[in-house]
Amino acid sequence: MVNDILNKISLSVQTFRTHRLRSFLTALGIIIGVSTVIAILSLIEGLNRSVAEQIQSIGSDLVFLSKSPIVMAGPQNIEEIANRPDLTPDDALAISELPSVEIAIPDISQRLNKLKYRDKEIANVRIRGTTEKFSSVNNRFIESGRDFTKDDVTHRRSLCAIGSYVAKNLFPDESPVGKELNVRGHRIKIIGVYREKGAFLGQSMDNMLVIPYTFYEKVYPSRGESVFERAFFGYSIDIKPKKGQVERVTDEVRELMRRRHRLPFDKKDDFELGTQQMLMEIYQNITRVGFIAIVAIAAISLVVGGIGIMNIMLVSVAERTREIGIRKAVGASNQNILSQFLVESVFLALIGGVIGIMLGLLLAWLISVVSPLKASVSFWMVLLGFGFSAAVGIFFGIYPARRAAGLNPIEALRYE
Amino acid sequence: MRVLNSDESRTGTIMTRGRETICRALDIHKTYWRGKVAVQALRGVTLEIRTNDYISIMGASGSGKSTLIHILSCLDTPTKGEYFLEDKLVSSYTDMELANARNMFFGFVFQSFSLLPRLTAIDNVALPLVYAGVKKRDRNQRSAEILEKIGLGDRINHRPNEMSGGECQRVAIARALVNTPKVIFADEPTGNLDSKTGSEIMDIFDRIVEEGNTVVMVTHDSNVASHAKRIVRLKDGLIDGE
Ligand SMILES: Nc1ncnc2c1ncn2[C@@H]1O[C@H](COP(=O)(O)OP(=O)(O)OP(=O)(O)O)[C@@H](O)[C@H]1O
Numbered sequence A: 001m002v003n004d005i006l007n008k009i010s011l012s013v014q015t016f017r018t019h020r021l022r023s024f025l026t027a028l029g030i031i032i033g034v035s036t037v038i039a040i041l042s043l044i045e046g047l048n049r050s051v052a053e054q055i056q057s058i059g060s061d062l063v064f065l066s067k068s069p070i071v072m073a074g075p076q077n078i079e080e081i082a083n084r085p086d087l088t089p090d091d092a093l094a095i096s097e098l099p100s101v102e103i104a105i106p107d108i109s110q111r112l113n114k115l116k117y118r119d120k121e122i123a124n125v126r127i128r129g130t131t132e133k134f135s136s137v138n139n140r141f142i143e144s145g146r147d148f149t150k151d152d153v154t155h156r157r158s159l160c161a162i163g164s165y166v167a168k169n170l171f172p173d174e175s176p177v178g179k180e181l182n183v184r185g186h187r188i189k190i191i192g193v194y195r196e197k198g199a200f201l202g203q204s205m206d207n208m209l210v211i212p213y214t215f216y217e218k219v220y221p222s223r224g225e226s227v228f229e230r231a232f233f234g235y236s237i238d239i240k241p242k243k244g245q246v247e248r249v250t251d252e253v254r255e256l257m258r259r260r261h262r263l264p265f266d267k268k269d270d271f272e273l274g275t276q277q278m279l280m281e282i283y284q285n286i287t288r289v290g291f292i293a294i295v296a297i298a299a300i301s302l303v304v305g306g307i308g309i310m311n312i313m314l315v316s317v318a319e320r321t322r323e324i325g326i327r328k329a330v331g332a333s334n335q336n337i338l339s340q341f342l343v344e345s346v347f348l349a350l351i352g353g354v355i356g357i358m359l360g361l362l363l364a365w366l367i368s369v370v371s372p373l374k375a376s377v378s379f380w381m382v383l384l385g386f387g388f389s390a391a392v393g394i395f396f397g398i399y400p401a402r403r404a405a406g407l408n409p410i411e412a413l414r415y416e
Numbered sequence B: 001m002r003v004l005n006s007d008e009s010r011t012g013t014i015m016t017r018g019r020e021t022i023c024r025a026l027d028i029h030k031t032y033w034r035g036k037v038a039v040q041a042l043r044g045v046t047l048e049i050r051t052n053d054y055i056s057i058m059g060a061s062g063s064g065k066s067t068l069i070h071i072l073s074c075l076d077t078p079t080k081g082e083y084f085l086e087d088k089l090v091s092s093y094t095d096m097e098l099a100n101a102r103n104m105f106f107g108f109v110f111q112s113f114s115l116l117p118r119l120t121a122i123d124n125v126a127l128p129l130v131y132a133g134v135k136k137r138d139r140n141q142r143s144a145e146i147l148e149k150i151g152l153g154d155r156i157n158h159r160p161n162e163m164s165g166g167e168c169q170r171v172a173i174a175r176a177l178v179n180t181p182k183v184i185f186a187d188e189p190t191g192n193l194d195s196k197t198g199s200e201i202m203d204i205f206d207r208i209v210e211e212g213n214t215v216v217m218v219t220h221d222s223n224v225a226s227h228a229k230r231i232v233r234l235k236d237g238l239i240d241g242e
């Protein structure tokens, strides 16, 4: 049996050798299909992995309360959102009293177009106003200097802790602790530097400046009155539930906030509650769309490749009609002929598959070298590549093989 | 049955006493359809082949000689009539059993040499053994032995296009012999060869029969036919005499 298969494989190798170019062109569809799939799968996998890591590093069970939806899904009435009541630090205080809540902090932020220190400058720094509990809610650690204290917040001290990106770029050769930054005319003293956290969905989480929210209100005394500003620039509240209480937290917070906003029971919430789990799901939905697109592309190119294989196998059957007749005359059964041609088409498809896998890995590697995307290759992708090409070989090889097997030996022998 | 009786009364007493019957064809018909026109290639042929027979089938072109030995060698099936292989009815054979019969029971030598062009002489000879499931080493050994015996020991690794017609036909004979079949069929094996090479080939067949094999051969040539011990004449799809 093994002997038999080896025989057929060596026959296939021979055919492949005699028709090198033709075989390669035939396998091209499969090569393209498999390599795209492998490359993109490994990129998605790489992205997934880093997102999962990042979400875990943020703390996996935070609950967010905000005025506007965390992710705008579909058309939303911005006017309606703008007219909702703002969330306030008092809300955070009330929430932190709830039985299932461990910590709740107000969180407000803006993007600074530019931040300068002497001749150095960085762009797009996120400035965040919050409380001394920010680090423990967000799994942040101070690497040098100190964290905020309750006093800093109550006394509206003009102090900040900075992300590692800010530290590296504004203070490449010195310690930032003790230095002063200038934001909108306010001099803010750096008290600490957070440990690096990496990027989330391609955005650095270390390009930020954290200050007491009390002081933030001094830096940004008014938020602006445009619909957009009213809808999106305000406090949100980060809530850390007690262990295993995420579900209860959302219920309790919803109830509390409806009460505080005096909503009658027939009105919808005028705030948004989100969990990290939801963020993850949203992200996964996004990648799933990409994934489905890939699967579609792959399916199309594999079908095209498969038809190519079928075509070439039909040509091969016609060319070798006499050979089939001779083989049958000396005792090959229909089964023998069938499996010979099937092995050949699978072999052809697998050659495409192997080249495709290698090309795909190369592609993924190249992309992760020249772009910030990271590729992650797993064994199952390689198996998938093999499996798919073999399946294409079988599926599209079966018809030509059956045609070969069904030939009448005498007619086949007479064929010129 | 009619023909069988007369056949037995004649050859049975003279030369086939004590020899077992390998194949028995009873009232074989073969009809081809060309569109709506029926071509009756065989119209009731009855024939027996016994161990160590040396039969020549002669007849005009189109008389059904090839059709007959294709059916006898299980390359084709009759439209009507019964064909027994060692008392088993061939029409009841599955595809697998037919392939097996072609592989183990019969060897076939065609007029045009019908070797696989990409294979060397030894691989061509070994082909039936591949389908018989013989191991590669044994295959090569047996094939080499037979090629040696047939005088092609120095052509083992030549491909068909590197050999003469006579040599190719000898390779084809070696292939027909390699799986020690019960009957070797040949359809005008000398038809494509000059007379000298043809008679060399005939010498090989004579020797094969001397060694105890059974040969059934189609030929136009009465010189060739004279090598045989039995001559069957076909005319318009019927046996016209022996
Ligand atoms: N596949 C076929 N389809 C239709 N008719 C066929 C087919 N094969 C053979 N015939 C017809 O059957 C008859 C017998 O053919 P066959 O080949 O047996 O003759 P033959 O005696 O071998 O002739 P030759 O000496 O020329 O080889 C002929 O009339 C031929 O035309």
Ligand SMILES: [Mg+2]
Pocket: B065, B066, B067, B187
């Ligand atoms: Mg003929």
